[in-house]
Amino acid sequence: MINNKQLEIIINNKLDTKLNIKDYIPNGLQIEGKKYIKNIILGVTACQKLLNFAVKLKADAIIVHHGYFWKNESPIIRGHKKKRIYTILINHINLYSWHLPLDLNTKIGNNIYLANLLDINIHGKINNFIFYGYLKKKIYIKDFIIKITNKLHRTPLYFGKNKFKKIHKVAWCSGAGQKFFEEVVDFNIDVFITGEVSEMNIHIAREYDIHFISAGHHATEKGGVIMLGKWLKNKFNLKTNFIDIYNPV
Structure with a gap:
């Protein structure tokens, strides 16, 4: 107590x-x-x-x-x-x-949870909100989308080209991070992952040949409270229960 x-x-x-x-x-x-x-x-x-x-x-x-x-x-x-x-x-x-x-937060948070879930080694940040890193193993984008679908329990919105080239360098921002997409184009990333999508994102993805994935605002922001709940349970012996109220957005 x-x-x-x-x-x-x-x-x-x-x-x-x-x-x-x-x-x-x-x-x-x-x-x-x-x-x-x-x-x-x-x-x-x-x-x-x-x-x-x-x-x-x-x-x-x-x-x-x-x-x-x-x-x-x-x-x-x-x-x-x-x-x-x-x-x-x-x-x-x-x-x-x-x-x-x-x-x-770099220890307990939504973006850290996504990195762990998708096997991404974190290398740093592009700005305060965007993390970047490298997949532990290079993978085809179609297989990566399957992985995201299985881990987040929803099919993401995807747009991209070069589907037969393996991806390695990833940038991501949980929630409504689509507004930061233009900031990552000069960092030679293969794919950008966020929660939401705007109309202009598709044009940028096409023109810079970057894979864009909108995996869901709700789905990309479950991890922080899940990690926090586990920490409170282990550290202070509190009873914690994460309730996932499904949201398709």
């Missing part, structure tokens, strides 16, 4: 939330609940379905990657927002959210 404020401090330290990067959402304890925590539910987004699981499983806390109170979001609490917050408050559940810290 652990104090709810202490848990926030512990995870802030683990994820190094003092990184000088502006986030779109407040990180840490967003809605305060009961003082002591033993049973934690983890998920990607604090949607109603995840909250219902937390109530059913009598959770003391919920930890997510996508929490509440986003920048430029309406401050009015009504509709689905009212129902979600009411569910949390009436059941005295603590809601925690860590957004960019769970993307960027």
Whole structure:
């Protein structure tokens, strides 16, 4: 059992939330609940379905990657927002959210999880958000797509040429990283992986002859909370349970 404020401090330290990067959402304890925590539910987004699981499983806390109170979001609490917050408050559940810290951390995070899952040796970053590295074994792109499909349990959107040339150098960014695609074209990568896709990405992939893979926002951002849950369980003997609320996006 652990104090709810202490848990926030512990995870802030683990994820190094003092990184000088502006986030779109407040990180840490967003809605305060009961003082002591033993049973934690983890998920990607604090949607109603995840909250219902937390109530059913009598959770003391919920930890997510996508929490509440986003920048430029309406401050009015009504509709689905009212129902979600009411569910949390009436059941005295603590809601925690860590957004960019769970993307960027080099030990526990979404991008580290993807590297481990896809057998990529990390060599560094192209910018604060884009990681790059090399596959442990060169592979044809068609086989790599099969691997992503099997590991993430969804078929990714793919566009590329030179399908009969093995790939080796990879750059990736979990979530909505498609906006960074132009930044990687000068780094001689074979394939870029992210969660979402924009219309212009296909033209860039075609013109620079780079394989582009959109593997799903939700699918590429499960890993951070999964790793965090395992760490909390092993380090502090807390009961943790990751609930995967399927999202095709």
